Amino acid sequence: MAAVIIDGKEIAKKKRNEITHQVEELRKRGIVPGLAVILVGDNQASRTYVNNKQKTAKELGMHNVLIEYPTSISEKELLAKIDELNEDPSIHGILVQLPLPDHINEKKLIEAISPEKDVDGFHPLNIGRMMTGQDAFLPCTPFGVMVMMKEIGMELSGKHVVVVGRSNIVGKPAGQLFLNENATVTYCHSRTKDLAEQTRQADVVVAAVGKADLITAEHIKPGAVVIDVGMNRNSEGKLCGDVAFEEVKEKAGYITPVPGGVGPMTIAMLMFNTMKSAKNHLNKLQNSSR
Numbered sequence: 001m002a003a004v005i006i007d008g009k010e011i012a013k014k015k016r017n018e019i020t021h022q023v024e025e026l027r028k029r030g031i032v033p034g035l036a037v038i039l040v041g042d043n044q045a046s047r048t049y050v051n052n053k054q055k056t057a058k059e060l061g062m063h064n065v066l067i068e069y070p071t072s073i074s075e076k077e078l079l080a081k082i083d084e085l086n087e088d089p090s091i092h093g094i095l096v097q098l099p100l101p102d103h104i105n106e107k108k109l110i111e112a113i114s115p116e117k118d119v120d121g122f123h124p125l126n127i128g129r130m131m132t133g134q135d136a137f138l139p140c141t142p143f144g145v146m147v148m149m150k151e152i153g154m155e156l157s158g159k160h161v162v163v164v165g166r167s168n169i170v171g172k173p174a175g176q177l178f179l180n181e182n183a184t185v186t187y188c189h190s191r192t193k194d195l196a197e198q199t200r201q202a203d204v205v206v207a208a209v210g211k212a213d214l215i216t217a218e219h220i221k222p223g224a225v226v227i228d229v230g231m232n233r234n235s236e237g238k239l240c241g242d243v244a245f246e247e248v249k250e251k252a253g254y255i256t257p258v259p260g261g262v263g264p265m266t267i268a269m270l271m272f273n274t275m276k277s278a279k280n281h282l283n284k285l286q287n288s289s290r
Contacts, residue, residue, distance in 0.1 A: 003252040012264035033278035034063040035093040041071040071101045086114040093119030093274035119273035142174035144265025157182040164188045165208035207242035215243040223253035
């Protein structure tokens with residue numbers, strides 16, 4: 001029996017409706033959630049992502065600002081702009097679109113963003129809070145994956161999750177969030193020997209490598225949940241994930257498509273984090289006026 005398709009578009013739509021309602025409530029209380037996006041250079045993929053983020057923020061009634069720079073901008077100028085945004089009360093979320101030009105230290109820029117406005121969830125302070133189970137801004141893609149798990153009613157406690165990929169943006173934080181839900185987590189990567197032997201033991205496989213069709217039917221045990229975070233183009237130029245979708249869907253219990261799976265969730269969770277930051281700002285204002 002073919003797998004149930006986890007429709008990221010529908011789940012994201014549901015989350016966006018919830019966020020719209022909360023944005024309206026904040027507006028009634030004098031706060032408009034504000035998102036600032038910094039885009040350096042003219043990478044077409046980055047521009048598409050930024051346009052989608054801006055479009056969604058506008059649809060949800062948020063204030064959004066796009067700050068564009070040429071690739072020649074200095075690191076010092078970018079850091080000065082981040083300092084300015086950190087102090088701007090109308091901005092609740094700051095996002096620097098990656099990748100950045102080689103002469104700019106990505107780590108330094110991320111650490112310059114105030115943890116209270118780090119809606120991407122990349123700041124070391126938010127990562128540390130996430131690791132220790134405290135309230136934090138969670139990285140948007142892993143956060144979206146966890147929302148999907150809840151949506152399908154997946155009880156994660158005691159389940160075996162195999163994360164294929166160890167990036168700081170997806171792989172590592174995804175594993176930590178599953179661990180926070182009492183799952184047993186195995187990380188696999190380019191040095192893992194016999195990947196299929198590892199993934200076949202998994203109740204949940206998260207593929208986040210960026211290699212088309214890496215995960216095939218032989219990697220999956222019958223009935224497993226397969227979450228495809230990959231975003232690649234095949235030899236025909238068609239968008240595809242890390243999972244050989246057509247063959248794996250015949251063996252898995254649940255599977256996410258590419259496109260239309262994890263991608264829409266990432267943007268929805270970015271909006272959630274921005275709304276949450278605005279809420280935190282309002283609470284702080286109220287507490288300071290008491």
